[in-house]
Amino acid sequence: MAATGRGAPLTRRPALLAALLGAFLAASCGPSADTGPGATRLPPDTLVRASSDELRSLDPHKVSTVDDIKVMADLYEGLTRLGADGRVEPGLAERWQVSADGLDWRFTLRPGLRFADGTTLSARDVVTSLRRLLTPTTAAPNASLFFAIANAEAVASGTAAPETLGVQASDARTVTIRLQRPLPAFAELLAHASAVVLPGAALDRHGDAWIKQRPLASSGPFRLRQWRLHSALTLERNPHYHDAGDVALAGVVYRPLPDDQSALRQFRAGALDILPDFPARDLALVRREIPSAVRLAPYRGSYYFAFNTRRPPFDDVRVRRALAMSVDRHILVHLVIGLDQPQAFGVVPPGLGGYGPAVLPGYARWPMARRLDEARRLLLAAGYGPDRPLTFEIRYNSDVEHRRIALALTQMWKPLGVRTRLVNAEAAIHFAMLRAGDFSLARSGWIADYAGAENFLSIFMSNAGPLNYPGYANPDYDRDVMAAMALADPVARNHALRRAEARLVEDVPVLPLYHYVSKSLVGPRVEGWTDNLANIHPSRALRLRPAPETVR
Amino acid sequence: MGRFLLGRLLGAIPTLLAIILLSFAIMRAAPGGPFDGERALPPEVEANLRAAYDLDAPLAVQLGRYLAGLARFDFGPSFKYADFSVGELIAGGAPVSAIIGGAALLLATVLGIALGSVAALDRHRALDSGVMALAVVGQVVPTFVVGPLLALLFGLWLGWLPIAGLEGGARAFVLPVVTLALPYVASIARLTRGSLREVLAQPFIRTARAKGLDDATVLWRHALKPALLPVVSYLGPAAAGLLTGSVVVETVFGLPGIGRYFVQGAINRDYTLVLGVVVLYGALIILFNLLVDILYGWLDPRLARR
Numbered sequence: 001m002a003a004t005g006r007g008a009p010l011t012r013r014p015a016l017l018a019a020l021l022g023a024f025l026a027a028s029c030g031p032s033a034d035t036g037p038g039a040t041r042l043p044p045d046t047l048v049r050a051s052s053d054e055l056r057s058l059d060p061h062k063v064s065t066v067d068d069i070k071v072m073a074d075l076y077e078g079l080t081r082l083g084a085d086g087r088v089e090p091g092l093a094e095r096w097q098v099s100a101d102g103l104d105w106r107f108t109l110r111p112g113l114r115f116a117d118g119t120t121l122s123a124r125d126v127v128t129s130l131r132r133l134l135t136p137t138t139a140a141p142n143a144s145l146f147f148a149i150a151n152a153e154a155v156a157s158g159t160a161a162p163e164t165l166g167v168q169a170s171d172a173r174t175v176t177i178r179l180q181r182p183l184p185a186f187a188e189l190l191a192h193a194s195a196v197v198l199p200g201a202a203l204d205r206h207g208d209a210w211i212k213q214r215p216l217a218s219s220g221p222f223r224l225r226q227w228r229l230h231s232a233l234t235l236e237r238n239p240h241y242h243d244a245g246d247v248a249l250a251g252v253v254y255r256p257l258p259d260d261q262s263a264l265r266q267f268r269a270g271a272l273d274i275l276p277d278f279p280a281r282d283l284a285l286v287r288r289e290i291p292s293a294v295r296l297a298p299y300r301g302s303y304y305f306a307f308n309t310r311r312p313p314f315d316d317v318r319v320r321r322a323l324a325m326s327v328d329r330h331i332l333v334h335l336v337i338g339l340d341q342p343q344a345f346g347v348v349p350p351g352l353g354g355y356g357p358a359v360l361p362g363y364a365r366w367p368m369a370r371r372l373d374e375a376r377r378l379l380l381a382a383g384y385g386p387d388r389p390l391t392f393e394i395r396y397n398s399d400v401e402h403r404r405i406a407l408a409l410t411q412m413w414k415p416l417g418v419r420t421r422l423v424n425a426e427a428a429i430h431f432a433m434l435r436a437g438d439f440s441l442a443r444s445g446w447i448a449d450y451a452g453a454e455n456f457l458s459i460f461m462s463n464a465g466p467l468n469y470p471g472y473a474n475p476d477y478d479r480d481v482m483a484a485m486a487l488a489d490p491v492a493r494n495h496a497l498r499r500a501e502a503r504l505v506e507d508v509p510v511l512p513l514y515h516y517v518s519k520s521l522v523g524p525r526v527e528g529w530t531d532n533l534a535n536i537h538p539s540r541a542l543r544l545r546p547a548p549e550t551v552r
Numbered sequence: 553m554g555r556f557l558l559g560r561l562l563g564a565i566p567t568l569l570a571i572i573l574l575s576f577a578i579m580r581a582a583p584g585g586p587f588d589g590e591r592a593l594p595p596e597v598e599a600n601l602r603a604a605y606d607l608d609a610p611l612a613v614q615l616g617r618y619l620a621g622l623a624r625f626d627f628g629p630s631f632k633y634a635d636f637s638v639g640e641l642i643a644g645g646a647p648v649s650a651i652i653g654g655a656a657l658l659l660a661t662v663l664g665i666a667l668g669s670v671a672a673l674d675r676h677r678a679l680d681s682g683v684m685a686l687a688v689v690g691q692v693v694p695t696f697v698v699g700p701l702l703a704l705l706f707g708l709w710l711g712w713l714p715i716a717g718l719e720g721g722a723r724a725f726v727l728p729v730v731t732l733a734l735p736y737v738a739s740i741a742r743l744t745r746g747s748l749r750e751v752l753a754q755p756f757i758r759t760a761r762a763k764g765l766d767d768a769t770v771l772w773r774h775a776l777k778p779a780l781l782p783v784v785s786y787l788g789p790a791a792a793g794l795l796t797g798s799v800v801v802e803t804v805f806g807l808p809g810i811g812r813y814f815v816q817g818a819i820n821r822d823y824t825l826v827l828g829v830v831v832l833y834g835a836l837i838i839l840f841n842l843l844v845d846i847l848y849g850w851l852d853p854r855l856a857r858r
Contacts, residue, residue, distance in 0.1 A: 042719075057634035064591065139600035141593055157596055211635055229633065229644055230808035231718060255717070258816070259803040261700060262716060266806070269708050269715040397590075428584030428821050435592045445590075466592035 045250035045544055047526070049274045050263050054230055054256035059211040060193045061133055064141035066447060066535075067276065069193040071254055074235055074539045076196035076220040079107045079126065079175065080187050084541035086532030088188040092121070092197055092219065092242070093175070102182035102488030109173040114240040115199050116223035117215045123169035128200030130177075131155075131162040138208075142194040145449050148186065150178040182488035185353055185452035192449060196220070221247045221540035230256055235539075248528075248543040267293075267521050273544070274537070275521040280337050280401060286521060293521045297531035298342065300349045301447035301516035302456065305394070305409075308440050309509050310471040313382075313390055320508040322378035323441075325363045325371045327412050333514050336408045337401060344512035346505045347460075348497075351533060353451030355494050358515070359501040375416055384417070391419040396443035397430035405513065406443070435466045444469050444510065451534070453497045457481050460509060472509035557842070564838040571834040572622075572827065576615055579823050586631035586821040605631060618827070627831075628824035632817075638828040642810055646832075648718070649797030649809035652725060656733035657794045661787065663733070664740025669776070671741065672748035673767055683741060690738030699731040699804035716806035728805045732798055736790060743786055748779040777851050784851065788844035792836035796829065 042048070051067040060072045073082065081091035090096075093107040113121035130149070133140050136158045147153045150166025166178035179186065189195065199217035202210040210217075216224040221243065222235035233254040237247050255272065257263035260279050267275045268289065278286065286294050307314040307323075314320055329343035342350060346359040363371050384390040394409065396402035403424065410420045425433070433439050448455050458464060461481055462473035477500060484496030518535040527543040586605075587598050602608045606617065621628055627638035636644075671683040706727060707715030713727055714720035751757065752775055760774050797811025810829055817825040 054633070056632065059634065062634045064589070136596060136600050137604070139597050139604060141589075141591075141597060143597065144594050228808060229636070229641065230802075230812065231806070255806065257716075257806055258812075259806075262703070262804050262806060265700070265703055265708055266716050269711075271715060271717070426584075426819055427590065428586075428588045428819065429582075430584075431590055431592065432584040432588040435588070465595060467594075469592075 042253060043250055044546075045248070046253055047249050047251070047274070047539055047542060047544060048253045048255065048272050049539070050257045050267070050272050050276060051254050052256075052260070052263075052277060053258050055227075055233060055254070057211065058216065058224065058227070059208070060196050060198070061138050061140040063193065070276070070536070071233065072193035072196065072220075073536065074220055074222045074252055075216075075218045075224065076193070076198070077241075078190050078192070078196040079109075080191040082188075082191045082534060082536045082538065084528060084530045084532075084538065086530075086534030086536045088191050091191065092126075096187065102184065103179045105177045105179070105186060107175045107177070109175070110242050111173065113219075113242055115217035115219055116238045116240055117199075117217040118240055119199065119201070119217060121197060121199075121219060122172045123175045124172075125197050125200040126175045127167050127169045128203055129198040130167045130195065131165050132198070132203055133194055134165055135162045140194060142192065142449070145189065145192065145194065145455075148179050148181055148183040148189075150180045152180075181485055182493075183452070183485075184488065184490040184493060185450050188353075189450045189452070221538070222249075222252055225251065243540070247540045249539055252539045264521075267523070270523070272521075273523040273526050278519060278521060280339050280519070283338060283519070290521070293523060295518075295520045295522050295529070295531055296339065297518050297535070298349070298351070298533055299447075299516040299518035299535045300352050300451065300533045301445060302344055302347050302349055302512055303341075303445045303514050303516060304344065304347065304510040304512040305441050306434065306439075306444045306469040306510050307508065308437060308442075308471060309473075310437055311440075313384070313392060314440060316382050317507055318378040318382040319384070319390065320511075321506075322375035322382070322416070323413060323418070324508045324511050325361075325366075326375040326416060327409060327511070327513065328368055329513055331412075332405060332408055336404050337514075339517050339519065341514035341517045344514050346501050347446065347510065347512055348453045348456045348501055349448070349515040349533070352448065352453055352456075353494075354490055355453045355498070359498055359505055361505045372415060379416055379418075386417055389417045389419050391421075392440040393421045393423050394441050394443075395423045395425065395430060395433065395439050397427045398424045402443050434469045437469075437471055441511070442469070445516075447516065448534075453494060453501070454481065454485050457497060457500055457504065458485070460504060470509035472504075472507070474503070474507060477503050477507070560842050560845075564835075567838060568831065568834055569619075572619070572831060573615075575827055575830045576618070576823075579818075579821070579826055580611060582818075582821070584821055586823065588821070605629065618824070622831070627828040630822055630825050632820040632822040632825065638824045641813065641825060642828055642832060645797070645808055645810035645813070648807055649802075649811055650795050652728050652732060652801070652807065652809065653791075653794035653797060655725060655729045656736065657787075657791055659729060660733040660736035660740055660790075660794075661783075664737045665744050665776075665780070665783065667737070667741040668744025669748060669771060671745040672752065673771065680745075684745065687738040687741045690734045691742070693734075695731050695735065695798065695800045696804065698734055699727075699801060702727050702731055703804060716804075718807065728801045728807060731804070732794065732801050736794070739786065739790075740783055743783050744779065747782045748775060751775045751779040781848065781851055784844055784847050788840040789837055791840045792833060795836060796833050 053067055055068050055071055056063050060076055063069065063072060077091045079091055079093040080088050083089045092109055092113055094110045096105055096107045098105055109123060115121050132138050134143050134146060134152050134155045136156060143156050151160055151164050154160035155162050155165050168176050170176055183189065197219045202213055202217055206213060218224065221238055221241045223238040225234040225236045227233050234251065236251040237244060237249065241247065257266065263275055264278055264282060266272050307320050309315055333339060333341045333343060344358065345361050345364045348355055348359065350358040363374065379390060394406045396406050406422050413420065434442050434444065446456055446459065458481060459467040460472045461478050480500035480503060484493055484500055487493035487496060522529050525544045527545050528541050529537060587593055587601055606614060618628060630636050630638050630641055633641060667683050671680040674680040703715050706713045714724045718724050757770060757775055760770050797809035799811045799815040802809045802811045813825050813829045817829065
């Protein structure tokens with residue numbers, strides 16, 4: 001490089017370089033025929049969806065996050081599936097019958113079912129899939145959701161062979177499932193990603209490596225075309241799907257976008273059709289800029305903080321109750337977060353599977369002044385006052401919104417003379433401490449796996465293990481929930497579950513603050529989107545409006 | 553030269569081993585584990601997962617198995633991405649990071665040296681002050697500010713360049729490369745200017761000028777080579793850092809590189825993935841430092857003779 005520069009006037013050299021660089025930039029910035037923002041090289045009729053993280057696996061028995069489960073609903077299908085409205089509908093099974101005691105479920109598969117690779121799908125595949133889900137070496141994170149199936153718990157703990165699971169194929173099109181306790185929401189539970197049907201032959205032949213086989217023998221409306229990690233998971237319509245004629249989209253692309261600001265920019269630039277979530281603090285921006293894209297809807301989840309009931313100060317129910325009643329939830333949802341979520345005093349979201357309105361404690365209707373007076377009285381009775389202020393740590397996993405909530409709680413408890421210290425940690429540490437019971441008050445929450453109130457209530461039973469973060473142990477509550485879960489009639493069952501929740505609300509092992517609201521951005525091309533409590537929007541039910549500026 | 557190279561390469565092995573040992577120990581000492589999600593796993597599921605990933609063996613055994621695998625270039629399975637091995641993850645993302653990092657390195661080197669030289673040679677001080685002010689800005693404004701700003705300006709508002717992703721061919725690389733290169737341009741410009749100023753004050757330059765040579769000839773034939781020594785030593789580790797990707801640039805522009813694995817791997821407690829990228833980074837640092845030493849000999853023959 002020294003040789004080429006010899007003799008040339010120095011001052012011109014950087015100028016030349018700048019000119020070259022400028023030319024390069026100009027050339028690369030100029031408009032080009034096929035790639036304006038919004039237009040991509042994807043085939044038309046391809047829906048572009050964002051995920052907040054990369055998929056953990058294509059194997060439905062290895063995933064558990066909300067985002068991963070949405071992808072599974074496009075690739076796979078079970079005996080039942082969730083419709084555009086989030087309600088259960090026939091999937092691979094065209095119909096089912098339930099015995100009077102609610103224990104025997106008999107499913108009839110649709111005729112002529114095939115996997116995405118063209119091979120036949122029969123009742124045997126259903127049996128093999130459910131057995132694998134509960135086999136301990138599969139280590140499926142959601143296996144315990146299916147413990148209502150006869151012998152499932154024994155199979156999952158390794159004390160019984162998978163063949164003893166209460167799932168049988170009586171012929172090629174008939175699957176019978178025996179439950180050990182009734183579960184009215186069982187049909188919906190079978191629509192869960194963990195219960196989808198996988199190719200039994202491939203599982204037998206390859207074990208866990210079945211997922212590496214191509215073409216991937218999936219059972220849902222779309223099949224795998226390409227997976228570029230951290231870039232795009234591309235699916236195309238599965239021609240072997242039983243309902244292929246009703247699938248409008250030619251394909252779906254999932255883009256993993258862990259940075260919410262980058263994802264929001266891409267949506268605003270028209271590079272995404274669906275953004276499944278955005279930060280609450282950007283609500284004003286999107287409402288101003290793209291109001292027609294904003295979708296807020298009640299979501300079947302609850303946001304709460306867990307009291308550690310195993311140790312002081314929160315082993316005293318008076319202290320827990322005092323803190324719970326002195327929180328002004330209206331301020332939290334209206335001003336601190338700004339989404340106006342339904343205020344929560346219990347854990348089951350209103351309207352969940354015929355559960356009815358939320359269960360409320362008596363003080364929920366009191367004015368704040370009366371609640372504060374009562375809280376002061378309770379704290380004094382528990383031995384806390386000006387001479388001995390109640391002092392504890394509030395822990396949360398690092399996130400702006402959790403922090404704002406924790407700060408607001410601190411302010412709301414200040415008039416009671418309560419002193420708090422905020423401690424945040426990344427998620428792995430936060431949840432490890434929750435599991436170990438090493439906290440006083442810590443951010444937590446629950447999102448429904450299916451529309452059954454027991455899904456929220458059973459985690460507070462004394463035998464729930466690490467899921468029972470507060471370490472709540474009340475034999476009366478255990479008995480109430482167990483008794484309710486033995487009922488097959490949905491109305492009687494929900495009635496009994498409400499009684500159990502009323503006890504929970506009085507004992508306050510957790511501090512419920514609000515029920516979640518889903519917040520999605522849905523682009524102008526998308527048709528068929530229906531807001532629903534499950535926040536499930538399967539791609540098979542969506543269509544794309546022809547948009548002249550992107551179709552060439 | 554051959555003996556020198558061989559000695560350095562052999563010397564790299566204990567260094568790499570030390571890096572692995574330290575990273576292994578730090579990762580395992582961190583609280584929380586790969587299976588600590590928002591929803592606690594049932595104990596029997598976690599036990600089975602730990603067994604499947606060999607986490608139930610004693611730590612020393614795990615380390616031994618890891619090193620044995622490494623000797624066969626097997627980086628083990630990823631904890632977070634169940635369908636992939638760490639080798640596959642790195643092989644998949646490394647080309648993207650290398651292309652972006654390589655382009656940024658080239659841009660930063662050429663532009664940085666050019667700007668630094670202009671500043672050093674400027675007699676009126678106006679250009680000098682301007683370039684140096686820009687350099688300070690370039691150095692102190694972090695990429696997580698520059699990246700989103702560039703994306704907003706050129707991607708969203710002007711619509712000239714893709715806002716993120718790899719679609720759009722070479723144009724997709726412009727914003728990430730510029731974002732990644734900017735702080736390096738600034739550093740290299742400052743280093744070049746400072747070092748060149750020193751060299752220009754030395755007697756042999758005065759001699760060259762006394763012979764009647766013009767600025768350009770003085771710079772190209774005499775001053776630049778010795779002045780580049782600090783730049784080259786800076787470029788060694790900088791190249792290793794640039795080529796292994798940047799978590800900020802990759803998340804802001806949605807690029808499938810390996811830079812994200814340094815941070816995401818640690819957050820997910822993906823032990824093998826973190827070790828994999830650390831080993832790669834360590835090996836690159838060693839390699840580039842070796843290259844720097846070789847370049848030194850060429851830039852300053854006095855060092856080679858020693």
